[in-house]
Amino acid sequence: MTNAIRKTLGIVAGGGKFPVMIIEGARQLGHRVVVLGLRDIADPALAELADEFHWVAPLRIGEWVRKLRRAGARHAVMAGYVRKQTMYRRFGILSFLPDWRFLKLWFLDIPDKRTDTVLGAVADLLARQGIVLEALPQYCGMALAMPGVLGASGLSGPERKDLAFGWPIAKEMGRLDIGQSIAVRNTEVIAIEAIEGTDQMIERAGALCKRGGWVMIKVAKPEQDMRFDVPTIGPDTIENLHRHGARALVVEAGKTVIVDRAATVKSANRYGIALVGHRGETIGSS
Numbered sequence: 001m002t003n004a005i006r007k008t009l010g011i012v013a014g015g016g017k018f019p020v021m022i023i024e025g026a027r028q029l030g031h032r033v034v035v036l037g038l039r040d041i042a043d044p045a046l047a048e049l050a051d052e053f054h055w056v057a058p059l060r061i062g063e064w065v066r067k068l069r070r071a072g073a074r075h076a077v078m079a080g081y082v083r084k085q086t087m088y089r090r091f092g093i094l095s096f097l098p099d100w101r102f103l104k105l106w107f108l109d110i111p112d113k114r115t116d117t118v119l120g121a122v123a124d125l126l127a128r129q130g131i132v133l134e135a136l137p138q139y140c141g142m143a144l145a146m147p148g149v150l151g152a153s154g155l156s157g158p159e160r161k162d163l164a165f166g167w168p169i170a171k172e173m174g175r176l177d178i179g180q181s182i183a184v185r186n187t188e189v190i191a192i193e194a195i196e197g198t199d200q201m202i203e204r205a206g207a208l209c210k211r212g213g214w215v216m217i218k219v220a221k222p223e224q225d226m227r228f229d230v231p232t233i234g235p236d237t238i239e240n241l242h243r244h245g246a247r248a249l250v251v252e253a254g255k256t257v258i259v260d261r262a263a264t265v266k267s268a269n270r271y272g273i274a275l276v277g278h279r280g281e282t283i284g285s286s
Contacts, residue, residue: 012064012076023046033051041083057099059102073131145254150277156274163217183216191204218249235263239267
């Protein structure tokens with residue numbers, strides 16, 4: 001490992017702990033880190049971890065470009081969550097005061113408002129301005145879920161049946177870019193994730209299946225763009241699953257980031273929640 005600075009990396013940071021992992025990974029590679037924190041979304045504590053930090057408006061892409069260029073960053077990543085449903089509050093995206101670049105993209109340049117469509121268009125726009133958006137795993141490879149049992153217990157027989165039933169459905173939901181997660185019990189889909197996000201899907205599944213015992217399956221899209229919207233879980237996911245009666249969490253191995261792996265596994269073990277990484281080829285052995 002070298003301490004020499006290899007490049008200046010820009011990080012457009014949303015909510016959650018994922019941006020911290022990316023900062024640490026970039027630092028380990030010897031990069032200088034410039035963080036653009038999305039205002040009212042990113043954690044202010046990121047300012048203490050970055051070599052350079054700026055608050056930016058979430059939908060002012062021109063502002064992103066200017067600050068990255070001034071900082072000497074020609075490569076960037078996007079990390080952390082943005083609650084997409086906030087775009088459907090009163091006045092919609094106009095409430096964020098977007099710049100003309102985003103308005104043109106949103107209303108004229110893209111055929112639909114699915115996550116991949118929007119983020120892909122943002123990546124293309126940044127590229128035209130000389131900012132290359134990079135894949136995330138090179139900065140957090142050690143955090144990707146491995147195949148097999150990740151905690152103290154594996155899946156029961158009924159849970160393996162639910163996985164075999166639910167996995168292709170979850171992958172199809174991903175292919176359609178609707179959501180990353182589904183909840184299954186007794187080979188029946190209880191809930192699917194859409195614009196509301198994983199946490200609210202978990203709450204809805206718990207409300208619909210009050211006796212608990214259901215399985216959550218979280219997958220990457222079949223053609224997952226690893227530059228953004230990478231499936232992510234962490235200790236808060238496990239806590240939420242416990243509160244709402246889930247008995248197992250299956251994530252796609254090699255494509256799902258586990259934030260704070262030790263704490264996540266510890267929580268799963270404490271609550272008796274099976275935590276499994278799965279690739280999709282050998283469901284019966286998971």
